[in-house]
Amino acid sequence: MSKAYAEGPQSIIPASISNVAPEGTKVFILKLGNLEADASYFFEHANVSLKSTKDEAIVHERKNLQMYTVLIDHPISGLILYEVGPGKIGWESKWGAEILDAYCRVNKDDETQPLDIAIKNAGYDINNVKHIIIGHLHIDHAGGLEYFKGRTDVTVWVHEIELKHAVWGIATKSEIGSYLNYYIDLDLNWSTFNEQKVDIFKGLTVHLCPGHTPGLIILQINLPSDGTIIFTTDHTIFKENYENGGCKQGFLMRDHYQWYNSTQMLRRLHRDTNALVIFGHDTSTVEQVLEEKTYFN
Numbered sequence: 001m002s003k004a005y006a007e008g009p010q011s012i013i014p015a016s017i018s019n020v021a022p023e024g025t026k027v028f029i030l031k032l033g034n035l036e037a038d039a040s041y042f043f044e045h046a047n048v049s050l051k052s053t054k055d056e057a058i059v060h061e062r063k064n065l066q067m068y069t070v071l072i073d074h075p076i077s078g079l080i081l082y083e084v085g086p087g088k089i090g091w092e093s094k095w096g097a098e099i100l101d102a103y104c105r106v107n108k109d110d111e112t113q114p115l116d117i118a119i120k121n122a123g124y125d126i127n128n129v130k131h132i133i134i135g136h137l138h139i140d141h142a143g144g145l146e147y148f149k150g151r152t153d154v155t156v157w158v159h160e161i162e163l164k165h166a167v168w169g170i171a172t173k174s175e176i177g178s179y180l181n182y183y184i185d186l187d188l189n190w191s192t193f194n195e196q197k198v199d200i201f202k203g204l205t206v207h208l209c210p211g212h213t214p215g216l217i218i219l220q221i222n223l224p225s226d227g228t229i230i231f232t233t234d235h236t237i238f239k240e241n242y243e244n245g246g247c248k249q250g251f252l253m254r255d256h257y258q259w260y261n262s263t264q265m266l267r268r269l270h271r272d273t274n275a276l277v278i279f280g281h282d283t284s285t286v287e288q289v290l291e292e293k294t295y296f297n
């Protein structure tokens, strides 16, 4: 397992890992399909011309994006999901041609990609999900909330800032495309918090990381055997947004000042927990993890 950017067990600060998940907790990464888009959405200066290259033909770099959910089998709190992917079969028609032209679906013949099937293939039932933690409410991370319409037994945990921003972004049309109303259903059992850091369940802690969106939260899980895993969602979309100083995001950046400070917090948390960090869409990281483990415990 790659921990290339951790500093090793000697850097662990005990208070940073004091909220430990109970024995028997299992954490699965379940793949929910792939997108492809121009690299300029993710990296500042990608695919731009320079004076010295302005007359050269440019082949635009494109990036493959892995979409996934994190399924947590928690002995005390039941089945928990961290983010839920783009939605039910047919979600592309809800995104529309313009969005799909920018973020096209690839590798779409894999019948294991719908959320309910992915959960079933891991040995669980979507009807038994009790809690959903939403890192941020963009279409490719929260569209799957449409599976839970009418499910008053499922609590959807999200930072207050993110929920307000998503509803505002849809209502004013200022963020249409990043958020859509097919899954932001006000009848869902929403539960918000507004702290910087919340120990949300035993072993699970969320941290506010604004920048990509104003109310994005990353998830820290402290496991009895495998130690700490940090899921960053799109605070860091690819490993290039983190390694070697961290390339700034491109068009998907909303607030660089806040993003920089959130990254500083993530780096300290990474050091203080000796964590494995898993980025929002880094296909190679997810493939590497899944080659080595079916689940973490």
Ligand SMILES: [Zn+2]
Pocket (backbone or CB within 6 Å): 138, 140, 141, 234, 280, 281
């Ligand atoms: Zn995303």
